[in-house]
Amino acid sequence: MTSLEAATAAGNGVRFVGDPRVYWRLLVRGGLLLAATLGIYRFWLTTDVRRFLWANTEVAGESLEYTGKPLELLLGFLVAIAILIPVYTGFFMAALDLGPLGKISGVIAFGALGVLGQYAVYRARRYRLTRTIYRGVRFHQSGSAWRYAFCAVFWWSLTALSCGLAYPLQLASLERYKMRNTYYGDLAGSFAGSGFGLLLRGFPMWFLVVAPLAVAAGAMIDIVDWQALARALEQGGRDVMGRIERGNPELAGAIVFAMLMVSLSAVAAALLYPAFQALVLRWWSSGLRFGEIEMCSNLSTRQIYGAYVRFLWYAILFGIGLAVIGVPVLLAVGAVAGDDHGGTGPEIAATGLMLAGYVIAALGFSTIYRATVMLSLWRLGMESLQMSGLSALDRVKASGGPSSPLGEGLADALNVGGY
Amino acid sequence: MPASANRSQPMTSGAGIFFDGRSSARHDCLVALAAAGLQIVAHDGTLLAEWPYNEIEGLTAPDNVLRLGRRGNALLERLEIRDPAFAAAVDARADRVDRTGLMQRRHRAGVIGWAIIATLSLVAVGYFGVPAIAERLAPLVPMAIERKLGDAVDSQVRGMLDARRLGAGFECGAADSERPGRIALDRMVHRLEAAAALPVRLRTLVVRRDEANAIALPGGQIFVFRGLIAKAENADQVAGVIAHEIGHVAHRDGTKSVLQAGGLSLLFGMLLGDFVGGGAVVLAAHAVLQSSYSRDVESAADRYGAELMNKAGGNARALAVILGKIGGATEPGMKILLDHPETDARVAAINRLASPQPWSPFLDAAGWAALKKICAG
Numbered sequence: 001m002t003s004l005e006a007a008t009a010a011g012n013g014v015r016f017v018g019d020p021r022v023y024w025r026l027l028v029r030g031g032l033l034l035a036a037t038l039g040i041y042r043f044w045l046t047t048d049v050r051r052f053l054w055a056n057t058e059v060a061g062e063s064l065e066y067t068g069k070p071l072e073l074l075l076g077f078l079v080a081i082a083i084l085i086p087v088y089t090g091f092f093m094a095a096l097d098l099g100p101l102g103k104i105s106g107v108i109a110f111g112a113l114g115v116l117g118q119y120a121v122y123r124a125r126r127y128r129l130t131r132t133i134y135r136g137v138r139f140h141q142s143g144s145a146w147r148y149a150f151c152a153v154f155w156w157s158l159t160a161l162s163c164g165l166a167y168p169l170q171l172a173s174l175e176r177y178k179m180r181n182t183y184y185g186d187l188a189g190s191f192a193g194s195g196f197g198l199l200l201r202g203f204p205m206w207f208l209v210v211a212p213l214a215v216a217a218g219a220m221i222d223i224v225d226w227q228a229l230a231r232a233l234e235q236g237g238r239d240v241m242g243r244i245e246r247g248n249p250e251l252a253g254a255i256v257f258a259m260l261m262v263s264l265s266a267v268a269a270a271l272l273y274p275a276f277q278a279l280v281l282r283w284w285s286s287g288l289r290f291g292e293i294e295m296c297s298n299l300s301t302r303q304i305y306g307a308y309v310r311f312l313w314y315a316i317l318f319g320i321g322l323a324v325i326g327v328p329v330l331l332a333v334g335a336v337a338g339d340d341h342g343g344t345g346p347e348i349a350a351t352g353l354m355l356a357g358y359v360i361a362a363l364g365f366s367t368i369y370r371a372t373v374m375l376s377l378w379r380l381g382m383e384s385l386q387m388s389g390l391s392a393l394d395r396v397k398a399s400g401g402p403s404s405p406l407g408e409g410l411a412d413a414l415n416v417g418g419y
Numbered sequence: 420m421p422a423s424a425n426r427s428q429p430m431t432s433g434a435g436i437f438f439d440g441r442s443s444a445r446h447d448c449l450v451a452l453a454a455a456g457l458q459i460v461a462h463d464g465t466l467l468a469e470w471p472y473n474e475i476e477g478l479t480a481p482d483n484v485l486r487l488g489r490r491g492n493a494l495l496e497r498l499e500i501r502d503p504a505f506a507a508a509v510d511a512r513a514d515r516v517d518r519t520g521l522m523q524r525r526h527r528a529g530v531i532g533w534a535i536i537a538t539l540s541l542v543a544v545g546y547f548g549v550p551a552i553a554e555r556l557a558p559l560v561p562m563a564i565e566r567k568l569g570d571a572v573d574s575q576v577r578g579m580l581d582a583r584r585l586g587a588g589f590e591c592g593a594a595d596s597e598r599p600g601r602i603a604l605d606r607m608v609h610r611l612e613a614a615a616a617l618p619v620r621l622r623t624l625v626v627r628r629d630e631a632n633a634i635a636l637p638g639g640q641i642f643v644f645r646g647l648i649a650k651a652e653n654a655d656q657v658a659g660v661i662a663h664e665i666g667h668v669a670h671r672d673g674t675k676s677v678l679q680a681g682g683l684s685l686l687f688g689m690l691l692g693d694f695v696g697g698g699a700v701v702l703a704a705h706a707v708l709q710s711s712y713s714r715d716v717e718s719a720a721d722r723y724g725a726e727l728m729n730k731a732g733g734n735a736r737a738l739a740v741i742l743g744k745i746g747g748a749t750e751p752g753m754k755i756l757l758d759h760p761e762t763d764a765r766v767a768a769i770n771r772l773a774s775p776q777p778w779s780p781f782l783d784a785a786g787w788a789a790l791k792k793i794c795a796g
Contacts (some may be wrong), residue, residue, distance in 0.1 A: 136438030
């Protein structure tokens, strides 16, 4: 109990003690094995990553424990395959049907897989929580995954329709549902973050990204003579472009202006993204509650930018290294393949090399991203937490059991996985 | 195992932190290494738990903590030991405790080995198994379904090929000035169709694409690109290419390739490859495998085409000639991703099959002139 008091007195209940070099080694080795096994190794890598992150996160002097097993993830994936293959087959057959059903089958498939993906997200969260042990007591999650899935799809549609403006409200609503159904033993969680508050704080960023797009769209609508354009397109033939230009003398200028505005928006989005991520993470972790335990985050935006700068730095180094090794190899193979017109051997080799290069590049950048940005987000997010009411930790009763890994499998098969 | 434990008196007791799995309360405790097992004793002397050594397992924890649990225990009892020397003493007694990670590494080596073997075997199934299965399944697909498939593919193919959005005008032979060309084409196709005696009716169209090519869809639809007619020197060369495409229809290659694509995307898209960059690997593997299937498929269609030309009393060598003309134009370095295998070998194979019997041309001079104008309108 003394160490708990010491930790609380220090003002900060959470510490991350993981060695980044160990994490790098784990990810690099995992990346190589992913390539060698065309992805089969992902169940083991995911488990290793979670074990490392959980075990090295100390809350009030005690570290979290991840008890999930790779074989559970594999099993969840197999179950998901068993469910999805008939679903995919059904959509394939429907797509062959030329009637009205066939025409809209793509839309139905998109919607159904969207709902299923969100269902998987909720179930996967349940799996991760029930595999998280702290002080001999398990986290768990109640609630209906289907209800969550339909709410999530509803909110995503709303967010899309409002050009992203509804996103803070979506986050708050979905997070409230998740946290309301989250338990540490018998200690019920809740979420106190206000979506409206996040909206107010995020609005300037949203405006900086969306305003140039709106200006561009407005300019296009204003300047272009749409009737002339429609007439020009309708007539078709070889001189379409010429007629479009004659009908709209200012079109070229408008297009250049629109492209400038779109690039401005893209640059703003890229530059603001870390700040946005920091804002959301700070808001989210400040809203977490477990019984009388309250959390508050003082995450600094500057540190998140630091993580991205580190990512860029390593990514540039990696890119240079790849070019230094890759270009001579490609040139050599190209020379050999160019000389030998007869056989297909060199071509297979060249194709194989290109593929290998692509995989190494993609896995390399993703490994760097995970080891810099993702690890920093985890570490900074955890370490910036200030917890109050930690004395409640001495009275939590255990409850809940492990849940099935189906959600993880579905999320994996549908590509909606998280950590 | 640890040298320090053997050097001096081995430790038999030490401090620990115990969580009883019923509540999150933390119990500072004394841990004693008895003969049969590990005893966890509270400071007031009460025995909190006793675990036999062979049931103790090590759990994930930070490097400086040895976290222990009891195997198969529904209760999540946890014991944490922070003194490295005492942790070593526990490790020495409990076989399953894997403080150095050696057992884990050995186990993982097995996983990696089998995962790589499984990958190799899946690739082998993709390379040998999927085409073999498609080969056997395709003849079992009822004609009605194949025609439906053909209709679905037809609208997609038109969408891709009809780059200038001509719609109905994409097909040649509808305008009055094109009618004689259409009639000439039909005459040619009927002669081939009579010789081929297929279970489906062919629908042959000339379309406004400038490449020298032709394609066959499932269900008996054949698109001849007008670029092919422009490049051909006579009607027999066009007939040879159509005979080759009839080979695809007779072999049900369209259905086979749909089955193959389905099988491959199942194999590589779902079972494997959900990692960054995996999608591209899967696509590339797909393309390479498909093109290696297509070599055999094209050679088989060549054989069929040559034999059909013989049977219809035409000149099979004309197919070889036009193939040499259009096949020679491929760019070096890209052959592996193209559908057509080594042109020289194909030309030689067709010429070997060509019948030495006298042959008659498919169209007379007037018919050939009409066919050349099938897209004039």
